[in-house]
Amino acid sequence: MNLTTVHTVADLRARVSRWRAEGLKVALVPTMGALHEGHISLTKLARTQADRVIVSVFVNPTQFGPTEDFAAYPRTLPADQKILDAAGVELCFAPSVEEMYPSGFATRLHIDNLTDMLCGAARPGHFDGMAQIVTKLLLQAMPDYALFGEKDYQQLMVIKRFVTDLNIPVSIIGGPIHREADGLAMSSRNRYLSPEERETATTLSRVLSSITDRASRGDAIEPLLETGRQQIASAGFSPIDYLEIRDAENLELMHGVIDRPARVFVAARLGKARLIDNMAIIPANSDA
Ligand code: PAF
Numbered sequence: 001m002n003l004t005t006v007h008t009v010a011d012l013r014a015r016v017s018r019w020r021a022e023g024l025k026v027a028l029v030p031t032m033g034a035l036h037e038g039h040i041s042l043t044k045l046a047r048t049q050a051d052r053v054i055v056s057v058f059v060n061p062t063q064f065g066p067t068e069d070f071a072a073y074p075r076t077l078p079a080d081q082k083i084l085d086a087a088g089v090e091l092c093f094a095p096s097v098e099e100m101y102p103s104g105f106a107t108r109l110h111i112d113n114l115t116d117m118l119c120g121a122a123r124p125g126h127f128d129g130m131a132q133i134v135t136k137l138l139l140q141a142m143p144d145y146a147l148f149g150e151k152d153y154q155q156l157m158v159i160k161r162f163v164t165d166l167n168i169p170v171s172i173i174g175g176p177i178h179r180e181a182d183g184l185a186m187s188s189r190n191r192y193l194s195p196e197e198r199e200t201a202t203t204l205s206r207v208l209s210s211i212t213d214r215a216s217r218g219d220a221i222e223p224l225l226e227t228g229r230q231q232i233a234s235a236g237f238s239p240i241d242y243l244e245i246r247d248a249e250n251l252e253l254m255h256g257v258i259d260r261p262a263r264v265f266v267a268a269r270l271g272k273a274r275l276i277d278n279m280a281i282i283p284a285n286s287d288a
Contacts, residue, residue: 003085005092024051028143033057034074034188038178042147056093063129122241185277192273203235208279237268
């Protein structure tokens with residue numbers, strides 16, 4: 001195996017310092033493990049920018065609510081290591097909870113505005129915990145680049161915000177959503193779906209595609225969203241946390257006819273899985 005795995009911040013820093021001393025560029029892909037092709041596509045994108053790629057694997061307790069799936073979240077480090085090795089990743093950072101949150105840990109982070117809506121409204125405290133761990137990972141690894149999937153588009157926007165606000169010297173790169181052949185966005189949580197739910201799950205990308213298509217051609221968005229909600233509910237999703245169209249940059253809610261780059265977002269529960277997805281809407285008459 002060419003992949004090295006380290007479990008402590010000291011070992012991570014020692015490795016990165018050696019690379020820096022050799023003048024190499026370093027990229028970090030933070031993950032919670034249970035890796036799939038979506039993660040691997042991020043490591044490939046990382047490789048186009050950097051000489052060395054680090055993938056962190058850490059199921060971060062502080063971004064899960066008390067009734068969420070922290071305990072059940074798949075932990076598959078040996079399989080993840082094989083996948084990373086095959087993908088040519090140099091370093092896996094897999095710390096323990098105690099390494100990341102030693103006794104006495106007392107620091108919190110909160111990002112205003114961008115975190116009040118969408119998953120922030122449905123999962124109070126989620127983005128505070130996410131920002132806390134991503135900040136720690138960035139300061140621990142000090143990479144030149146850090147890559148995050150657009151499937152968690154709101155997360156990507158929140159990360160760009162606090163990296164700018166806190167002057168963290170890293171370039172944040174978003175990677176496109178990776179989809180199964182039938183359109184379902186890849187997610188570690190897809191493994192919670194029964195075979196029947198797995199088929200139903202494709203409803204989300206179908207509804208988003210149809211909304212994207214019609215909204216980009218100038219249809220008013222409210223009736224499209226109403227029809228979309230009905231289709232998602234009658235497929236068996238419950239509850240639907242949101243189906244909304246927002247400005248692609250500042251995430252402000254949009255109304256009427258789309259006149260600038262936007263994004264349609266959905267989150268809904270199917271059995272044990274809470275699924276999220278989103279798609280870009282570019283107005284047909286725009287140069288964007
Ligand atoms: O997107 C994820 O998997 C997580 O939110 C992240 C960025 C690895 C932080 O725990």
